[in-house]
Amino acid sequence: MIRTPIRLADGRELIYFDEHEADRSAADKRELPPPPPASQLRHDPLVDEWVAIAAHRQTRTFLPPSDRCPLCPSTPGFASEIPSSDYDVVVFENQFPSFSDRVVPDEVDHITELVRVEPAVGRCEVVCFTADHDSSFAALTPARVRTVVDVLADRTAEMSGLPGVAQVFPFENRGVEIGVTLHHPHGQIYAYPEVPPRTRTMLQAARRHHERTGGRNLYADVLAAERADGARVVAANEHWTAYVPAAARWPFEVHLAPHRQVADIPALHDAERDAFGPLYLDVLRRFDALFGKPMPYISAWHQAVVGAGRELGYLHLQLFSIRRAADKLKYLAGSESAMQFFINDIVPEKAAEKLRAA
Incomplete structure (x- = not known):
């Protein structure tokens, strides 16, 4: 390059x-x-x-x-x-x-x-x-x-x-x-x-888990549990797994996470960087295939913070769409917008099933 x-x-x-x-x-x-x-x-x-x-x-x-x-x-x-x-x-x-x-x-x-x-x-x-x-x-x-x-x-x-x-x-x-x-x-x-509000909340949860478990990383444990369960895994390769979170907020939401805990994108080694593209492209194409038309989405890299709490971070990509059906969108209405209490219309296991079949 x-x-x-x-x-x-x-x-x-x-x-x-x-x-x-x-x-x-x-x-x-x-x-x-x-x-x-x-x-x-x-x-x-x-x-x-x-x-x-x-x-x-x-x-x-x-x-x-x-x-x-x-x-x-x-x-x-x-x-x-x-x-x-x-x-x-x-x-x-x-x-x-x-x-x-x-x-x-x-x-x-x-x-x-x-x-x-x-x-x-x-x-x-x-x-x-x-x-x-x-x-x-x-x-x-x-x-x-x-x-x-x-x-x-x-x-x-x-x-x-x-x-x-x-x-x-x-x-x-x-x-x-x-x-x-x-x-x-x-x-x-x-x-x-x-530090943005969502990251701050994630850090607080990660710190509590770290203290409660004698030093374990929260995201690493969540990823291990999802890989072991398999019900919400959409696709995977040697270095990455793509899965629907068990408590997904969005109709169609997938996390892509490396199997090795790293703080941020610069910390990925060559094999991990090479392996990301084919898996991510596969998931994006599944999104587009769900309803036979381009899927609106937000793709967000969650990286470790620069300062205090950096050791608690675990790089992952959050991909999600507000489309819940071919002709329906999920709007952030009263509960989500005013109270930040999400209500998801799609069961995460069903979302994973649809994405695997797409």
Whole structure:
């Protein structure tokens, strides 16, 4: 893999990750405004959680026509975010970031006596998996998936070392039902300034299990139990298992986990990185085959935190869809949205059975 960093017209970083030698001398000649300053974090004292206030994201690009897609290679008639006329995998700083290091001094440190304010320090990047606008992750080759994994390892390692970063989160949103604003196959990477609520809850559970069992890892024990039971296992190979969690929140949800406990993507060895692609592509294609049409999904890498509690982490990928039937979606209505108490319409064992048969 050949790594070539450049700067876009507004100073943002872009990195080409090429599988073969390529000319990356094309310059970004657009006239762009400077990147926005870092967003604001506000602390909600009622639940002890942080919320990012990012007003500049309201103006981000929304479902443009294919000939004006900012993630396609540039053409003589349209200059996109990628100056070159073709690429393999490319990563660049988001033009509308939720978190960034462009901090503008703010004299306000409280909204009220109880609501603290901090700058949303961090980084947000876009990862384009292919130059083909009409493709999808499921259509990639195993070799390209391996490149993507190596890219995520590169970015995780670099972003984990940035000042103030608490956790690095790579993810992909796919489908208008999920809320994507760009159709081009792509993912994102967030470097969070605070440990997100779900990770914090998982750490608390992992720590209790660690203390209760004399040092055992919670996710390792859950994975071992699922592999031994087998009822919810969808597919597996020598290094990875894909299974439906016994207490799945989403109609169709699968975890892909390496058999060896590792903290994050950079810690995967070559054989594990090679083995991930074929299994993940198999699961994605099963998702699409369930109802005979592209499945909307969120694909989320859960990595260990950067600081305290890192030893409790266990890398895994959570893949889930809000589609519960061919013509029905699961909406996060009253119980889920207001109380965060999930109610799943699909029995996890039945979901696993359907995915195995797809």
